[in-house]
Amino acid sequence: MKFEHISVLRDECISGLAIKSNGIYVDGTLGGAGHALEICKHLSKDGHFIGIDQDKNALAVSQERLKDVNPKVSIVNSNFEALSTILDNLEVQSIDGMLIDLGVSSHQLDEPLRGFSYMHDAPLDMRMNQEDTYTAYNVVNELSEDELFRIIKEYGEEKWAKRIASFIIQHRENIGSVHTTYELVDIIKKAIPHGARKDGPHPAKRTFQAIRIAVNRELEIIEPTLLHIVEKLKSGGRLCVITFHSLEDRIVKHVFKKLEDPCTCLKNFPICICGQTQQVKLITKKPILPSDEEVERNPRSRSAKLRIIEKL
Missing domain, CATH: 1.10.150.170 (Putative methyltransferase TM0872, insert domain)
Structure with missing residues (x-):
């Protein structure tokens, strides 16, 4: 099966995840396993990689490409919004990191009969x-x-x-x-x-x-899914999100800021009385953009933005 796939901001995502060799990491948009392969290279046999995708073609290709990696690999046909159910089925209580690429895959765009x-x-x-x-x-x-x-x-x-x-x-x-x-x-x-x-x-x-x-339903699932992912992150766990247009990025930015500063009190109050506490710290104050070299190599990366948070 032909499945052309060029990972966007790959090295930046791997660095942003701060991968622990024995950790549990999830790729919520597995695609052709470009990011997944790099994540697995940083995991030992004690690590666990979980890949999620809605597209069965992507899953078949990824299964083949990940067959010889070190860590335990679980491939799941689902949407990342179902993370809780997926983790429950795998008997996983919490994770060390997760990556989501919110763009439509090049494979889907390039397959004429899909109508994209x-x-x-x-x-x-x-x-x-x-x-x-x-x-x-x-x-x-x-x-x-x-x-x-x-x-x-x-x-x-x-x-x-x-x-x-x-x-x-x-x-x-x-x-x-x-x-x-x-x-x-x-x-x-x-x-x-x-x-x-x-x-x-x-x-x-x-x-x-x-x-x-x-x-x-690409936009409506972003906020509740991000909030849920943070619930499943261990302390020190990282979430990396790649967006491709302003609407997606606006939602991600809003959610991350709300998680960093959830206080609902009036700003002139001397003390906080709402009881909401900071859940994450922003690793990226501004989004990471692809380099000129990456854009030249992969023009579809031009509009990509990467935002990263770490759970406290």
């Missing part, structure tokens, strides 16, 4: 987990104009969200359901004035991003 790309004609799908039943087809063909507008505006930060939503509804009413990625691209191009399409990224980029996020 506006560059290939395919059924409207965009599911990271192929066992889920809710797809991009449901988003495009079943949501109201207001709901489509909100998703495209909020998740895609698309200037022309109102017109795109309106044109989708018109297509549904006058022609019928939208079935393929190229049909959707054609609608988007008609909605965005020609002059606005001449420069900048592909006109469908932001809308496709928004629909993908909606299908996979």
Whole structure:
């Protein structure tokens, strides 16, 4: 099975995890095992690596690539939001570190039939987990104009969200359901004035991003999942999170700051009376960005940001 995978900010993540050779480490977005292989190189036979991914293709490839590593390896087909259940099933009470890469994998983008790309004609799908039943087809063909507008505006930060939503509804009413990625691209191009399409990224980029996020609930699971991961970290355990667009990074930054300073008292109070105590310290005051060399080697890393916290 062909599975091209270039790990983003790999060395920075390994350094950020501060790996203990006998520790328990989780990769919540296993992908092609690029980060996982490096983590396992730092673990002894007494260590335990847990890899989680929704994509069964990724799991099959990772299983093969990790077959000869030193530590115990557990590969799980799930979403990282189910961490508690996963750890319970593995009889693991707490972990020494966890990594999450919130971007969609290059493999999924490059597989035409998955429907993630506006560059290939395919059924409207965009599911990271192929066992889920809710797809991009449901988003495009079943949501109201207001709901489509909100998703495209909020998740895609698309200037022309109102017109795109309106044109989708018109297509549904006058022609019928939208079935393929190229049909959707054609609608988007008609909605965005020609002059606005001449420069900048592909006109469908932001809308496709928004629909993908909606299908996979990518943003709504971030905050509760991060809070839960911190609960499972041992004292001194590290959490590394890689984001790829501003919406993700904004949520991660907010959660990390809330964990570092959870006090809800008025700032002019002489003492804290809310009882909320600091849970983590920020290892990265500002996000770590890829080097110019990495961006040149892997252009998809350009928008990546890495934030790291340590549990007190």
